[in-house]
Amino acid sequence: MTQNTRQVDVAVIGAGTAGLAAYRAARSAGKTALLIEGGPGGTTCARVGCMPSKLLIAAADAAHELRHTAAFGVRIDGDIVINGREVMDRVKRERDRFVGFVLRSVDGIPADDKLAGYAHFIDTSTLLVGTTRVEAGSVVIATGSSPSVPDAFTVFGDRLVVNDDVFSWDALPRRVAVFGPGVIGLELGQALSRLGVIVRVFGRSGHIGPLTDPAIRDYANATFSTDFALNANAHIEHMGRDGDEAVIRFVGRDGEPVTERFDYVLLATGRTPNVKNLALENTGIALDERGVPLFDRDTLQCGDSPIFVAGDANNVLPLLHEAADEGKTAGNNAARYPAVAPGLRRSPIAIVFSDPQIAMVGARFADLDPARIVVGEVSFEDQGRSRVMLKNKGLMHVYADKESGTFLGAEWIGPRAENIAHTLAWAHQMQLTVPQMLDMPFYHPVIEEGLRTALRDAAAKLAG
Incomplete structure (x- = not known):
């Protein structure tokens, strides 16, 4: 079989969110880069993740709201008809639009910088993609993840x-x-x-x-x-x-x-990183019991090798914004290898788009020492704006350091948690104390006043 050889500074395996970010970072650093993709492309978020799920949720929310107007004195005569084919048709049409945006961005990448096929490691810096041998100065693994099936x-x-x-x-x-x-x-x-x-x-x-x-x-x-x-x-x-x-x-x-x-x-x-078929055993890097490379969480480097792993493939924080950040870090470090440096790590933020929504910011309760924190609490059941809208199911806990009063994190379920989560994530990243957060403006009447109640509860416990 005839084999051709490509030489490149940085090879990126996977053209999803992390892979695209890694490729762009390497190119911005002045290095040659090759983007290798064997799957359909379009990113997990756009194809089967965050965007199509939100489309289905939007349809569900519309149906739910129609069924629950009577409490406001508003009644709908006749049956509410849900046409499943029309629901799924819109989900797929809009999903395809989002995927199209991503694919068009990939189409804009020069043809010489792309290679279609599945990559397998020959050694730490050499890959085989079909009949093409890729000799790279460094490699970024950004192969994403797939649903686990026991x-x-x-x-x-x-x-x-x-x-x-x-x-x-x-x-x-x-x-x-x-x-x-x-x-x-x-x-x-x-x-x-x-x-x-x-x-x-x-x-x-x-x-x-x-x-x-x-x-x-x-x-x-x-x-x-x-x-x-x-x-x-x-x-x-x-x-x-x-x-x-x-x-x-x-x-x-x-x-x-x-x-x-x-x-x-x-x-x-759960989901499993897509690393099984990469022939990582040929690289000599350390792997965990699942066959996933062991790596430095700050630099994303695998040991002292020229291999970096980013996005869902490392299974740390399988979120789009985290994948983009990690891709940039991995691409930058792959470009400057062996002179690697820690990349940006933002304050953790997680949101579940259920109703009520669930959110977590900063440190998890499970990772905190109960003896060293105070917990501020608020129920949204009697919170003013929430009750006005009949969106008053919810309970929030905020965590603060008992000695310094620094805001450490929060977990809660409640209305519009996605909005409050961003406010809290910014406060956490700025390392604000609870008193400093209470000095910030709160409009009336808004759901965020519930957050102020929780912060006041934490402040009282700090003062006590």
Whole structure:
């Protein structure tokens, strides 16, 4: 087989969010760079992640609001009709627009800087892509991740789907079981339920979304359980397939076995970095038990090698803005190797686009020492603006250092959490104290006044 050779300063494996950022950073540093992509492109966020899920959620929110106008004295005569084909048609049309934006940006990259195919390592700086041998000064792994599928679920055959598959549906199914009440499971499970699909969400160990604060987690569990069938600590006795139906037997709330049938089982139990087929064993770099490279979290370098790993491929913070930051760091360090330097790490921020929304900023409760913090609390159930809008389900905890009063983080469920989260993330990154945050302006009447109540509670505990 004839083999041609390409020589380049930086080879980037993967043309998603992290890969594109790494490529641009390397080129901006004056280095030659090659972007290698074997898949469809378009980024996980645009194709099967944040954007299509928000389109489905938007349709679900519209249906939910129509059903809940009577409390305001506004009544809708007649039935509310949800056309599943029209819902999914808009999801796919808008999804394709978002993917198109990304693909057009890739199309703008010079042809000589792109190589189609799947890369395999020959050694730490040499790759084989089809019949092309790529000799690079350094390599950035930005191959993204894929949904994990434990062996036990393969019994469902083609009745088993992951979130990638949901956005290919032409219409909405009648019954769906969701395994995993994490970010994806909560968002899609609630959205499907509000669109008229019979949904049951199964979890384990009581975990809800990314929450680690027991009080917030318990509140979220109780809140979502009134909206759709949620068992966050499910005991599954049997899973099987009968014709075109998935059959699940589980222990019901009364302790008795329950058997239910579903059109599909949506698996949302986590994602796995796409590194299995890279032949990393040829590089000599250290790998963890899953075969993922061990790397420095600040520089993204694997040991002292010329290999860097960024974005979902390293499975640290699988979020688009984090992938972009990491891609830039990896690209810069790959360009200046071996003179690497720490890249930008912003204050952590995570949002679940459920209703109510869930958000986390800064340090997680699980990572804090309870003896060294105070916890400020607010319930949104009687918060003024929230109650006016009948969006008054929510509980927030803010955490502050007991000695310095510095704001450390927050976990909560509540209305418009996505907006409050940004305010808190900025405060956290600026290392503000609770008194300094309370000196900031709060308009009236706004939901953010609930945050002020929590901060006042924390300030009182600091003073005491």
